[in-house]
Amino acid sequence: MSLDLLKEKLQSVFKTLRGYGKLSESNVADAVREVRLALLAADVNYQVAKDFCDEVKKKCLGQEVLASIRPGEQFVKIVHDELLACFSGDTTELTPNRPLRILLCGLNGAGKTTTAGKLANWFRNRKQHVVLVAGDLARPAAIEQLQVLGRKIGVTVLTFPGEKSPETVARLAREEVVRLRAEVAIFDAAGRLDVDDSLLAELEAVGKTWEPQESLLVADAATGQTAVKVAQAFRSRVPLTGLVLSKFDADTRGGAALSFQRVTKVPIRFLGTGEGIDALELFQPERLVGRLLGMGDIVGLVEKAQMEFDASSAEKLGEKLAKNSFDLQDFLDQIKMVRKLGPLQNVLGMIPGMPKMPDSVDGEKSLRRVEAMIRSMTLEERSRPGILNARRRQRIARGSGTSVSELNELLHRFEEMKKMMQRLTRGGSPDKMLRNLMGRR
Ligand SMILES: Nc1nc2c(ncn2[C@@H]2O[C@H](COP(=O)(O)OP(=O)(O)OP(=O)(O)O)[C@@H](O)[C@H]2O)c(=O)[nH]1
Numbered sequence: 386m387s388l389d390l391l392k393e394k395l396q397s398v399f400k401t402l403r404g405y406g407k408l409s410e411s412n413v414a415d416a417v418r419e420v421r422l423a424l425l426a427a428d429v430n431y432q433v434a435k436d437f438c439d440e441v442k443k444k445c446l447g448q449e450v451l452a453s454i455r456p457g458e459q460f461v462k463i464v465h466d467e468l469l470a471c472f473s474g475d476t477t478e479l480t481p482n483r484p485l486r487i488l489l490c491g492l493n494g495a496g497k498t499t500t501a502g503k504l505a506n507w508f509r510n511r512k513q514h515v516v517l518v519a520g521d522l523a524r525p526a527a528i529e530q531l532q533v534l535g536r537k538i539g540v541t542v543l544t545f546p547g548e549k550s551p552e553t554v555a556r557l558a559r560e561e562v563v564r565l566r567a568e569v570a571i572f573d574a575a576g577r578l579d580v581d582d583s584l585l586a587e588l589e590a591v592g593k594t595w596e597p598q599e600s601l602l603v604a605d606a607a608t609g610q611t612a613v614k615v616a617q618a619f620r621s622r623v624p625l626t627g628l629v630l631s632k633f634d635a636d637t638r639g640g641a642a643l644s645f646q647r648v649t650k651v652p653i654r655f656l657g658t659g660e661g662i663d664a665l666e667l668f669q670p671e672r673l674v675g676r677l678l679g680m681g682d683i684v685g686l687v688e689k690a691q692m693e694f695d696a697s698s699a700e701k702l703g704e705k706l707a708k709n710s711f712d713l714q715d716f717l718d719q720i721k722m723v724r725k726l727g728p729l730q731n732v733l734g735m736i737p738g739m740p741k742m743p744d745s746v747d748g749e750k751s752l753r754r755v756e757a758m759i760r761s762m763t764l765e766e767r768s769r770p771g772i773l774n775a776r777r778r779q780r781i782a783r784g785s786g787t788s789v790s791e792l793n794e795l796l797h798r799f800e801e802m803k804k805m806m807q808r809l810t811r812g813g814s815p816d817k818m819l820r821n822l823m824g825r826r
């Protein structure tokens with residue numbers, strides 16, 4: 386299996402770290418160096434590996450040490466999240482427009498024709514009317530190869546015998562696609578041994594006529610950084626919308642996958658995982674990263690520990706409430722703490738007094754405004770909101786770029802929340818009450 390080497394190396398780094406009592410500057414530096422070597426050995430682009438490691442280091446040193454988990458585990462989680470970030474950005478869905486015209490390009494032997502067959506099969510399995518277009522007029526047996534594939538999966542292959550220009554084929558095929566009312570049409574273009582001007586010029590011309598919504602570059606994963614360079618060269622002339630990494634099943638070092646998106650800014654859409662017609666996977670970053678680390682359990686564990694950590698500071702908060710000394714400063718601390726926990730829509734509900742937000746964008750916005758308002762208050766105002774007269778309120782609203790009525794609403798909500806919490810505290814221990822309030826047992 387590919388990627389095994391990188392996986393092994395990462396695991397040995399994690400093992401070493403597990404022996405330490407806590408993450409310190411020096412053991413983090415050691416571990417990060419090991420990770421960098423592992424990435425480079427796996428053929429990850431140098432700059433990508435460097436940025437990656439800088440980021441991991443920063444996160445490790447900036448993070449609270451969670452009492453209940455071991456440093457190695459926390460480190461795994463950080464590496465995991467950073468690996469995922471290598472793929473963040475664009476969506477992986479193919480455009481919903483119909484007819485969907487796809488152009489497959491790439492070097493000789495990259496796997497274009499095979500991928501064309503696999504993709505056609507993929508759409509056909511999804512009950513889409515799909516056709517293949519034989520656009521490789523350069524290699525003598527290319528048309529026949531596609532026809533054989535088409536017959537195998539029961540998909541029409543459009544050919545234009547005698548035609549010498551791929552551009553003309555693109556024009557005629559487009560008309561045919563409309564006539565046949567096909568929903569998806571996949572153009573199998575010619576390759577070259579190397580990226581050269583004649584190839585790029587041909588693809589440019591085909592692109593102008595075929596006007597594909599999706600231009601996918603098929604690149605051989607086994608060629609590692611070379612594949613990344615090829616992608617960069619193509620991208621300069623052909624507006625690529627995605628990559629298909631073929632031969633991902635072969636014994637590759639796997640690092641190319643990690644470099645692609647960062648270097649080329651083009652998302653990986655599919656992985657080719659074998660010669661068979663079914664050997665095509667929609668690219669899912671979580672899956673790849675999970676496979677790479679082989680430690681989904683640890684990632685889950687750290688997430689849980691973060692929740693526990695949250696609960697222990699909730700206890701302290703509970704004491705404050707019991708003594709009726711919970712003030713706006715504590716409220717602000719709560720918001721800060723909750724922020725650390727991750728996706729806002731999941732955690733917003735944990736802040737006492739925060740209304741449920743319909744979506745994370747609105748939630749984030751409103752949270753930021755609440756923070757701004759509290760930050761515009763003096764410390765005295767934060768601990769004794771009672772002194773907030775009209776003048777002070779005006780000043781705070783101006784200072785935070787909000788309005789007096791918004792501030793009034795916040796203060797009202799805060800008082801309501803305090804009252805409600807007080808009622809709840811009478812019925813039990815503060816920390817139990819808070820856990821209840823925060824939806825935990
Ligand atoms: N193991 C493996 N082999 C693959 C995969 N994709 C393609 N191949 C093999 O790679 C070889 C070349 O594939 P083609 O699809 O003919 O490549 P092409 O890009 O169309 O090549 P040209 O038409 O010559 O430019 C074939 O032997 C395929 O079986 C894959 O995902 N895994």
Ligand SMILES: [Mg+2]
Pocket residue numbers: 497498499521527573
């Ligand atoms: Mg081919």
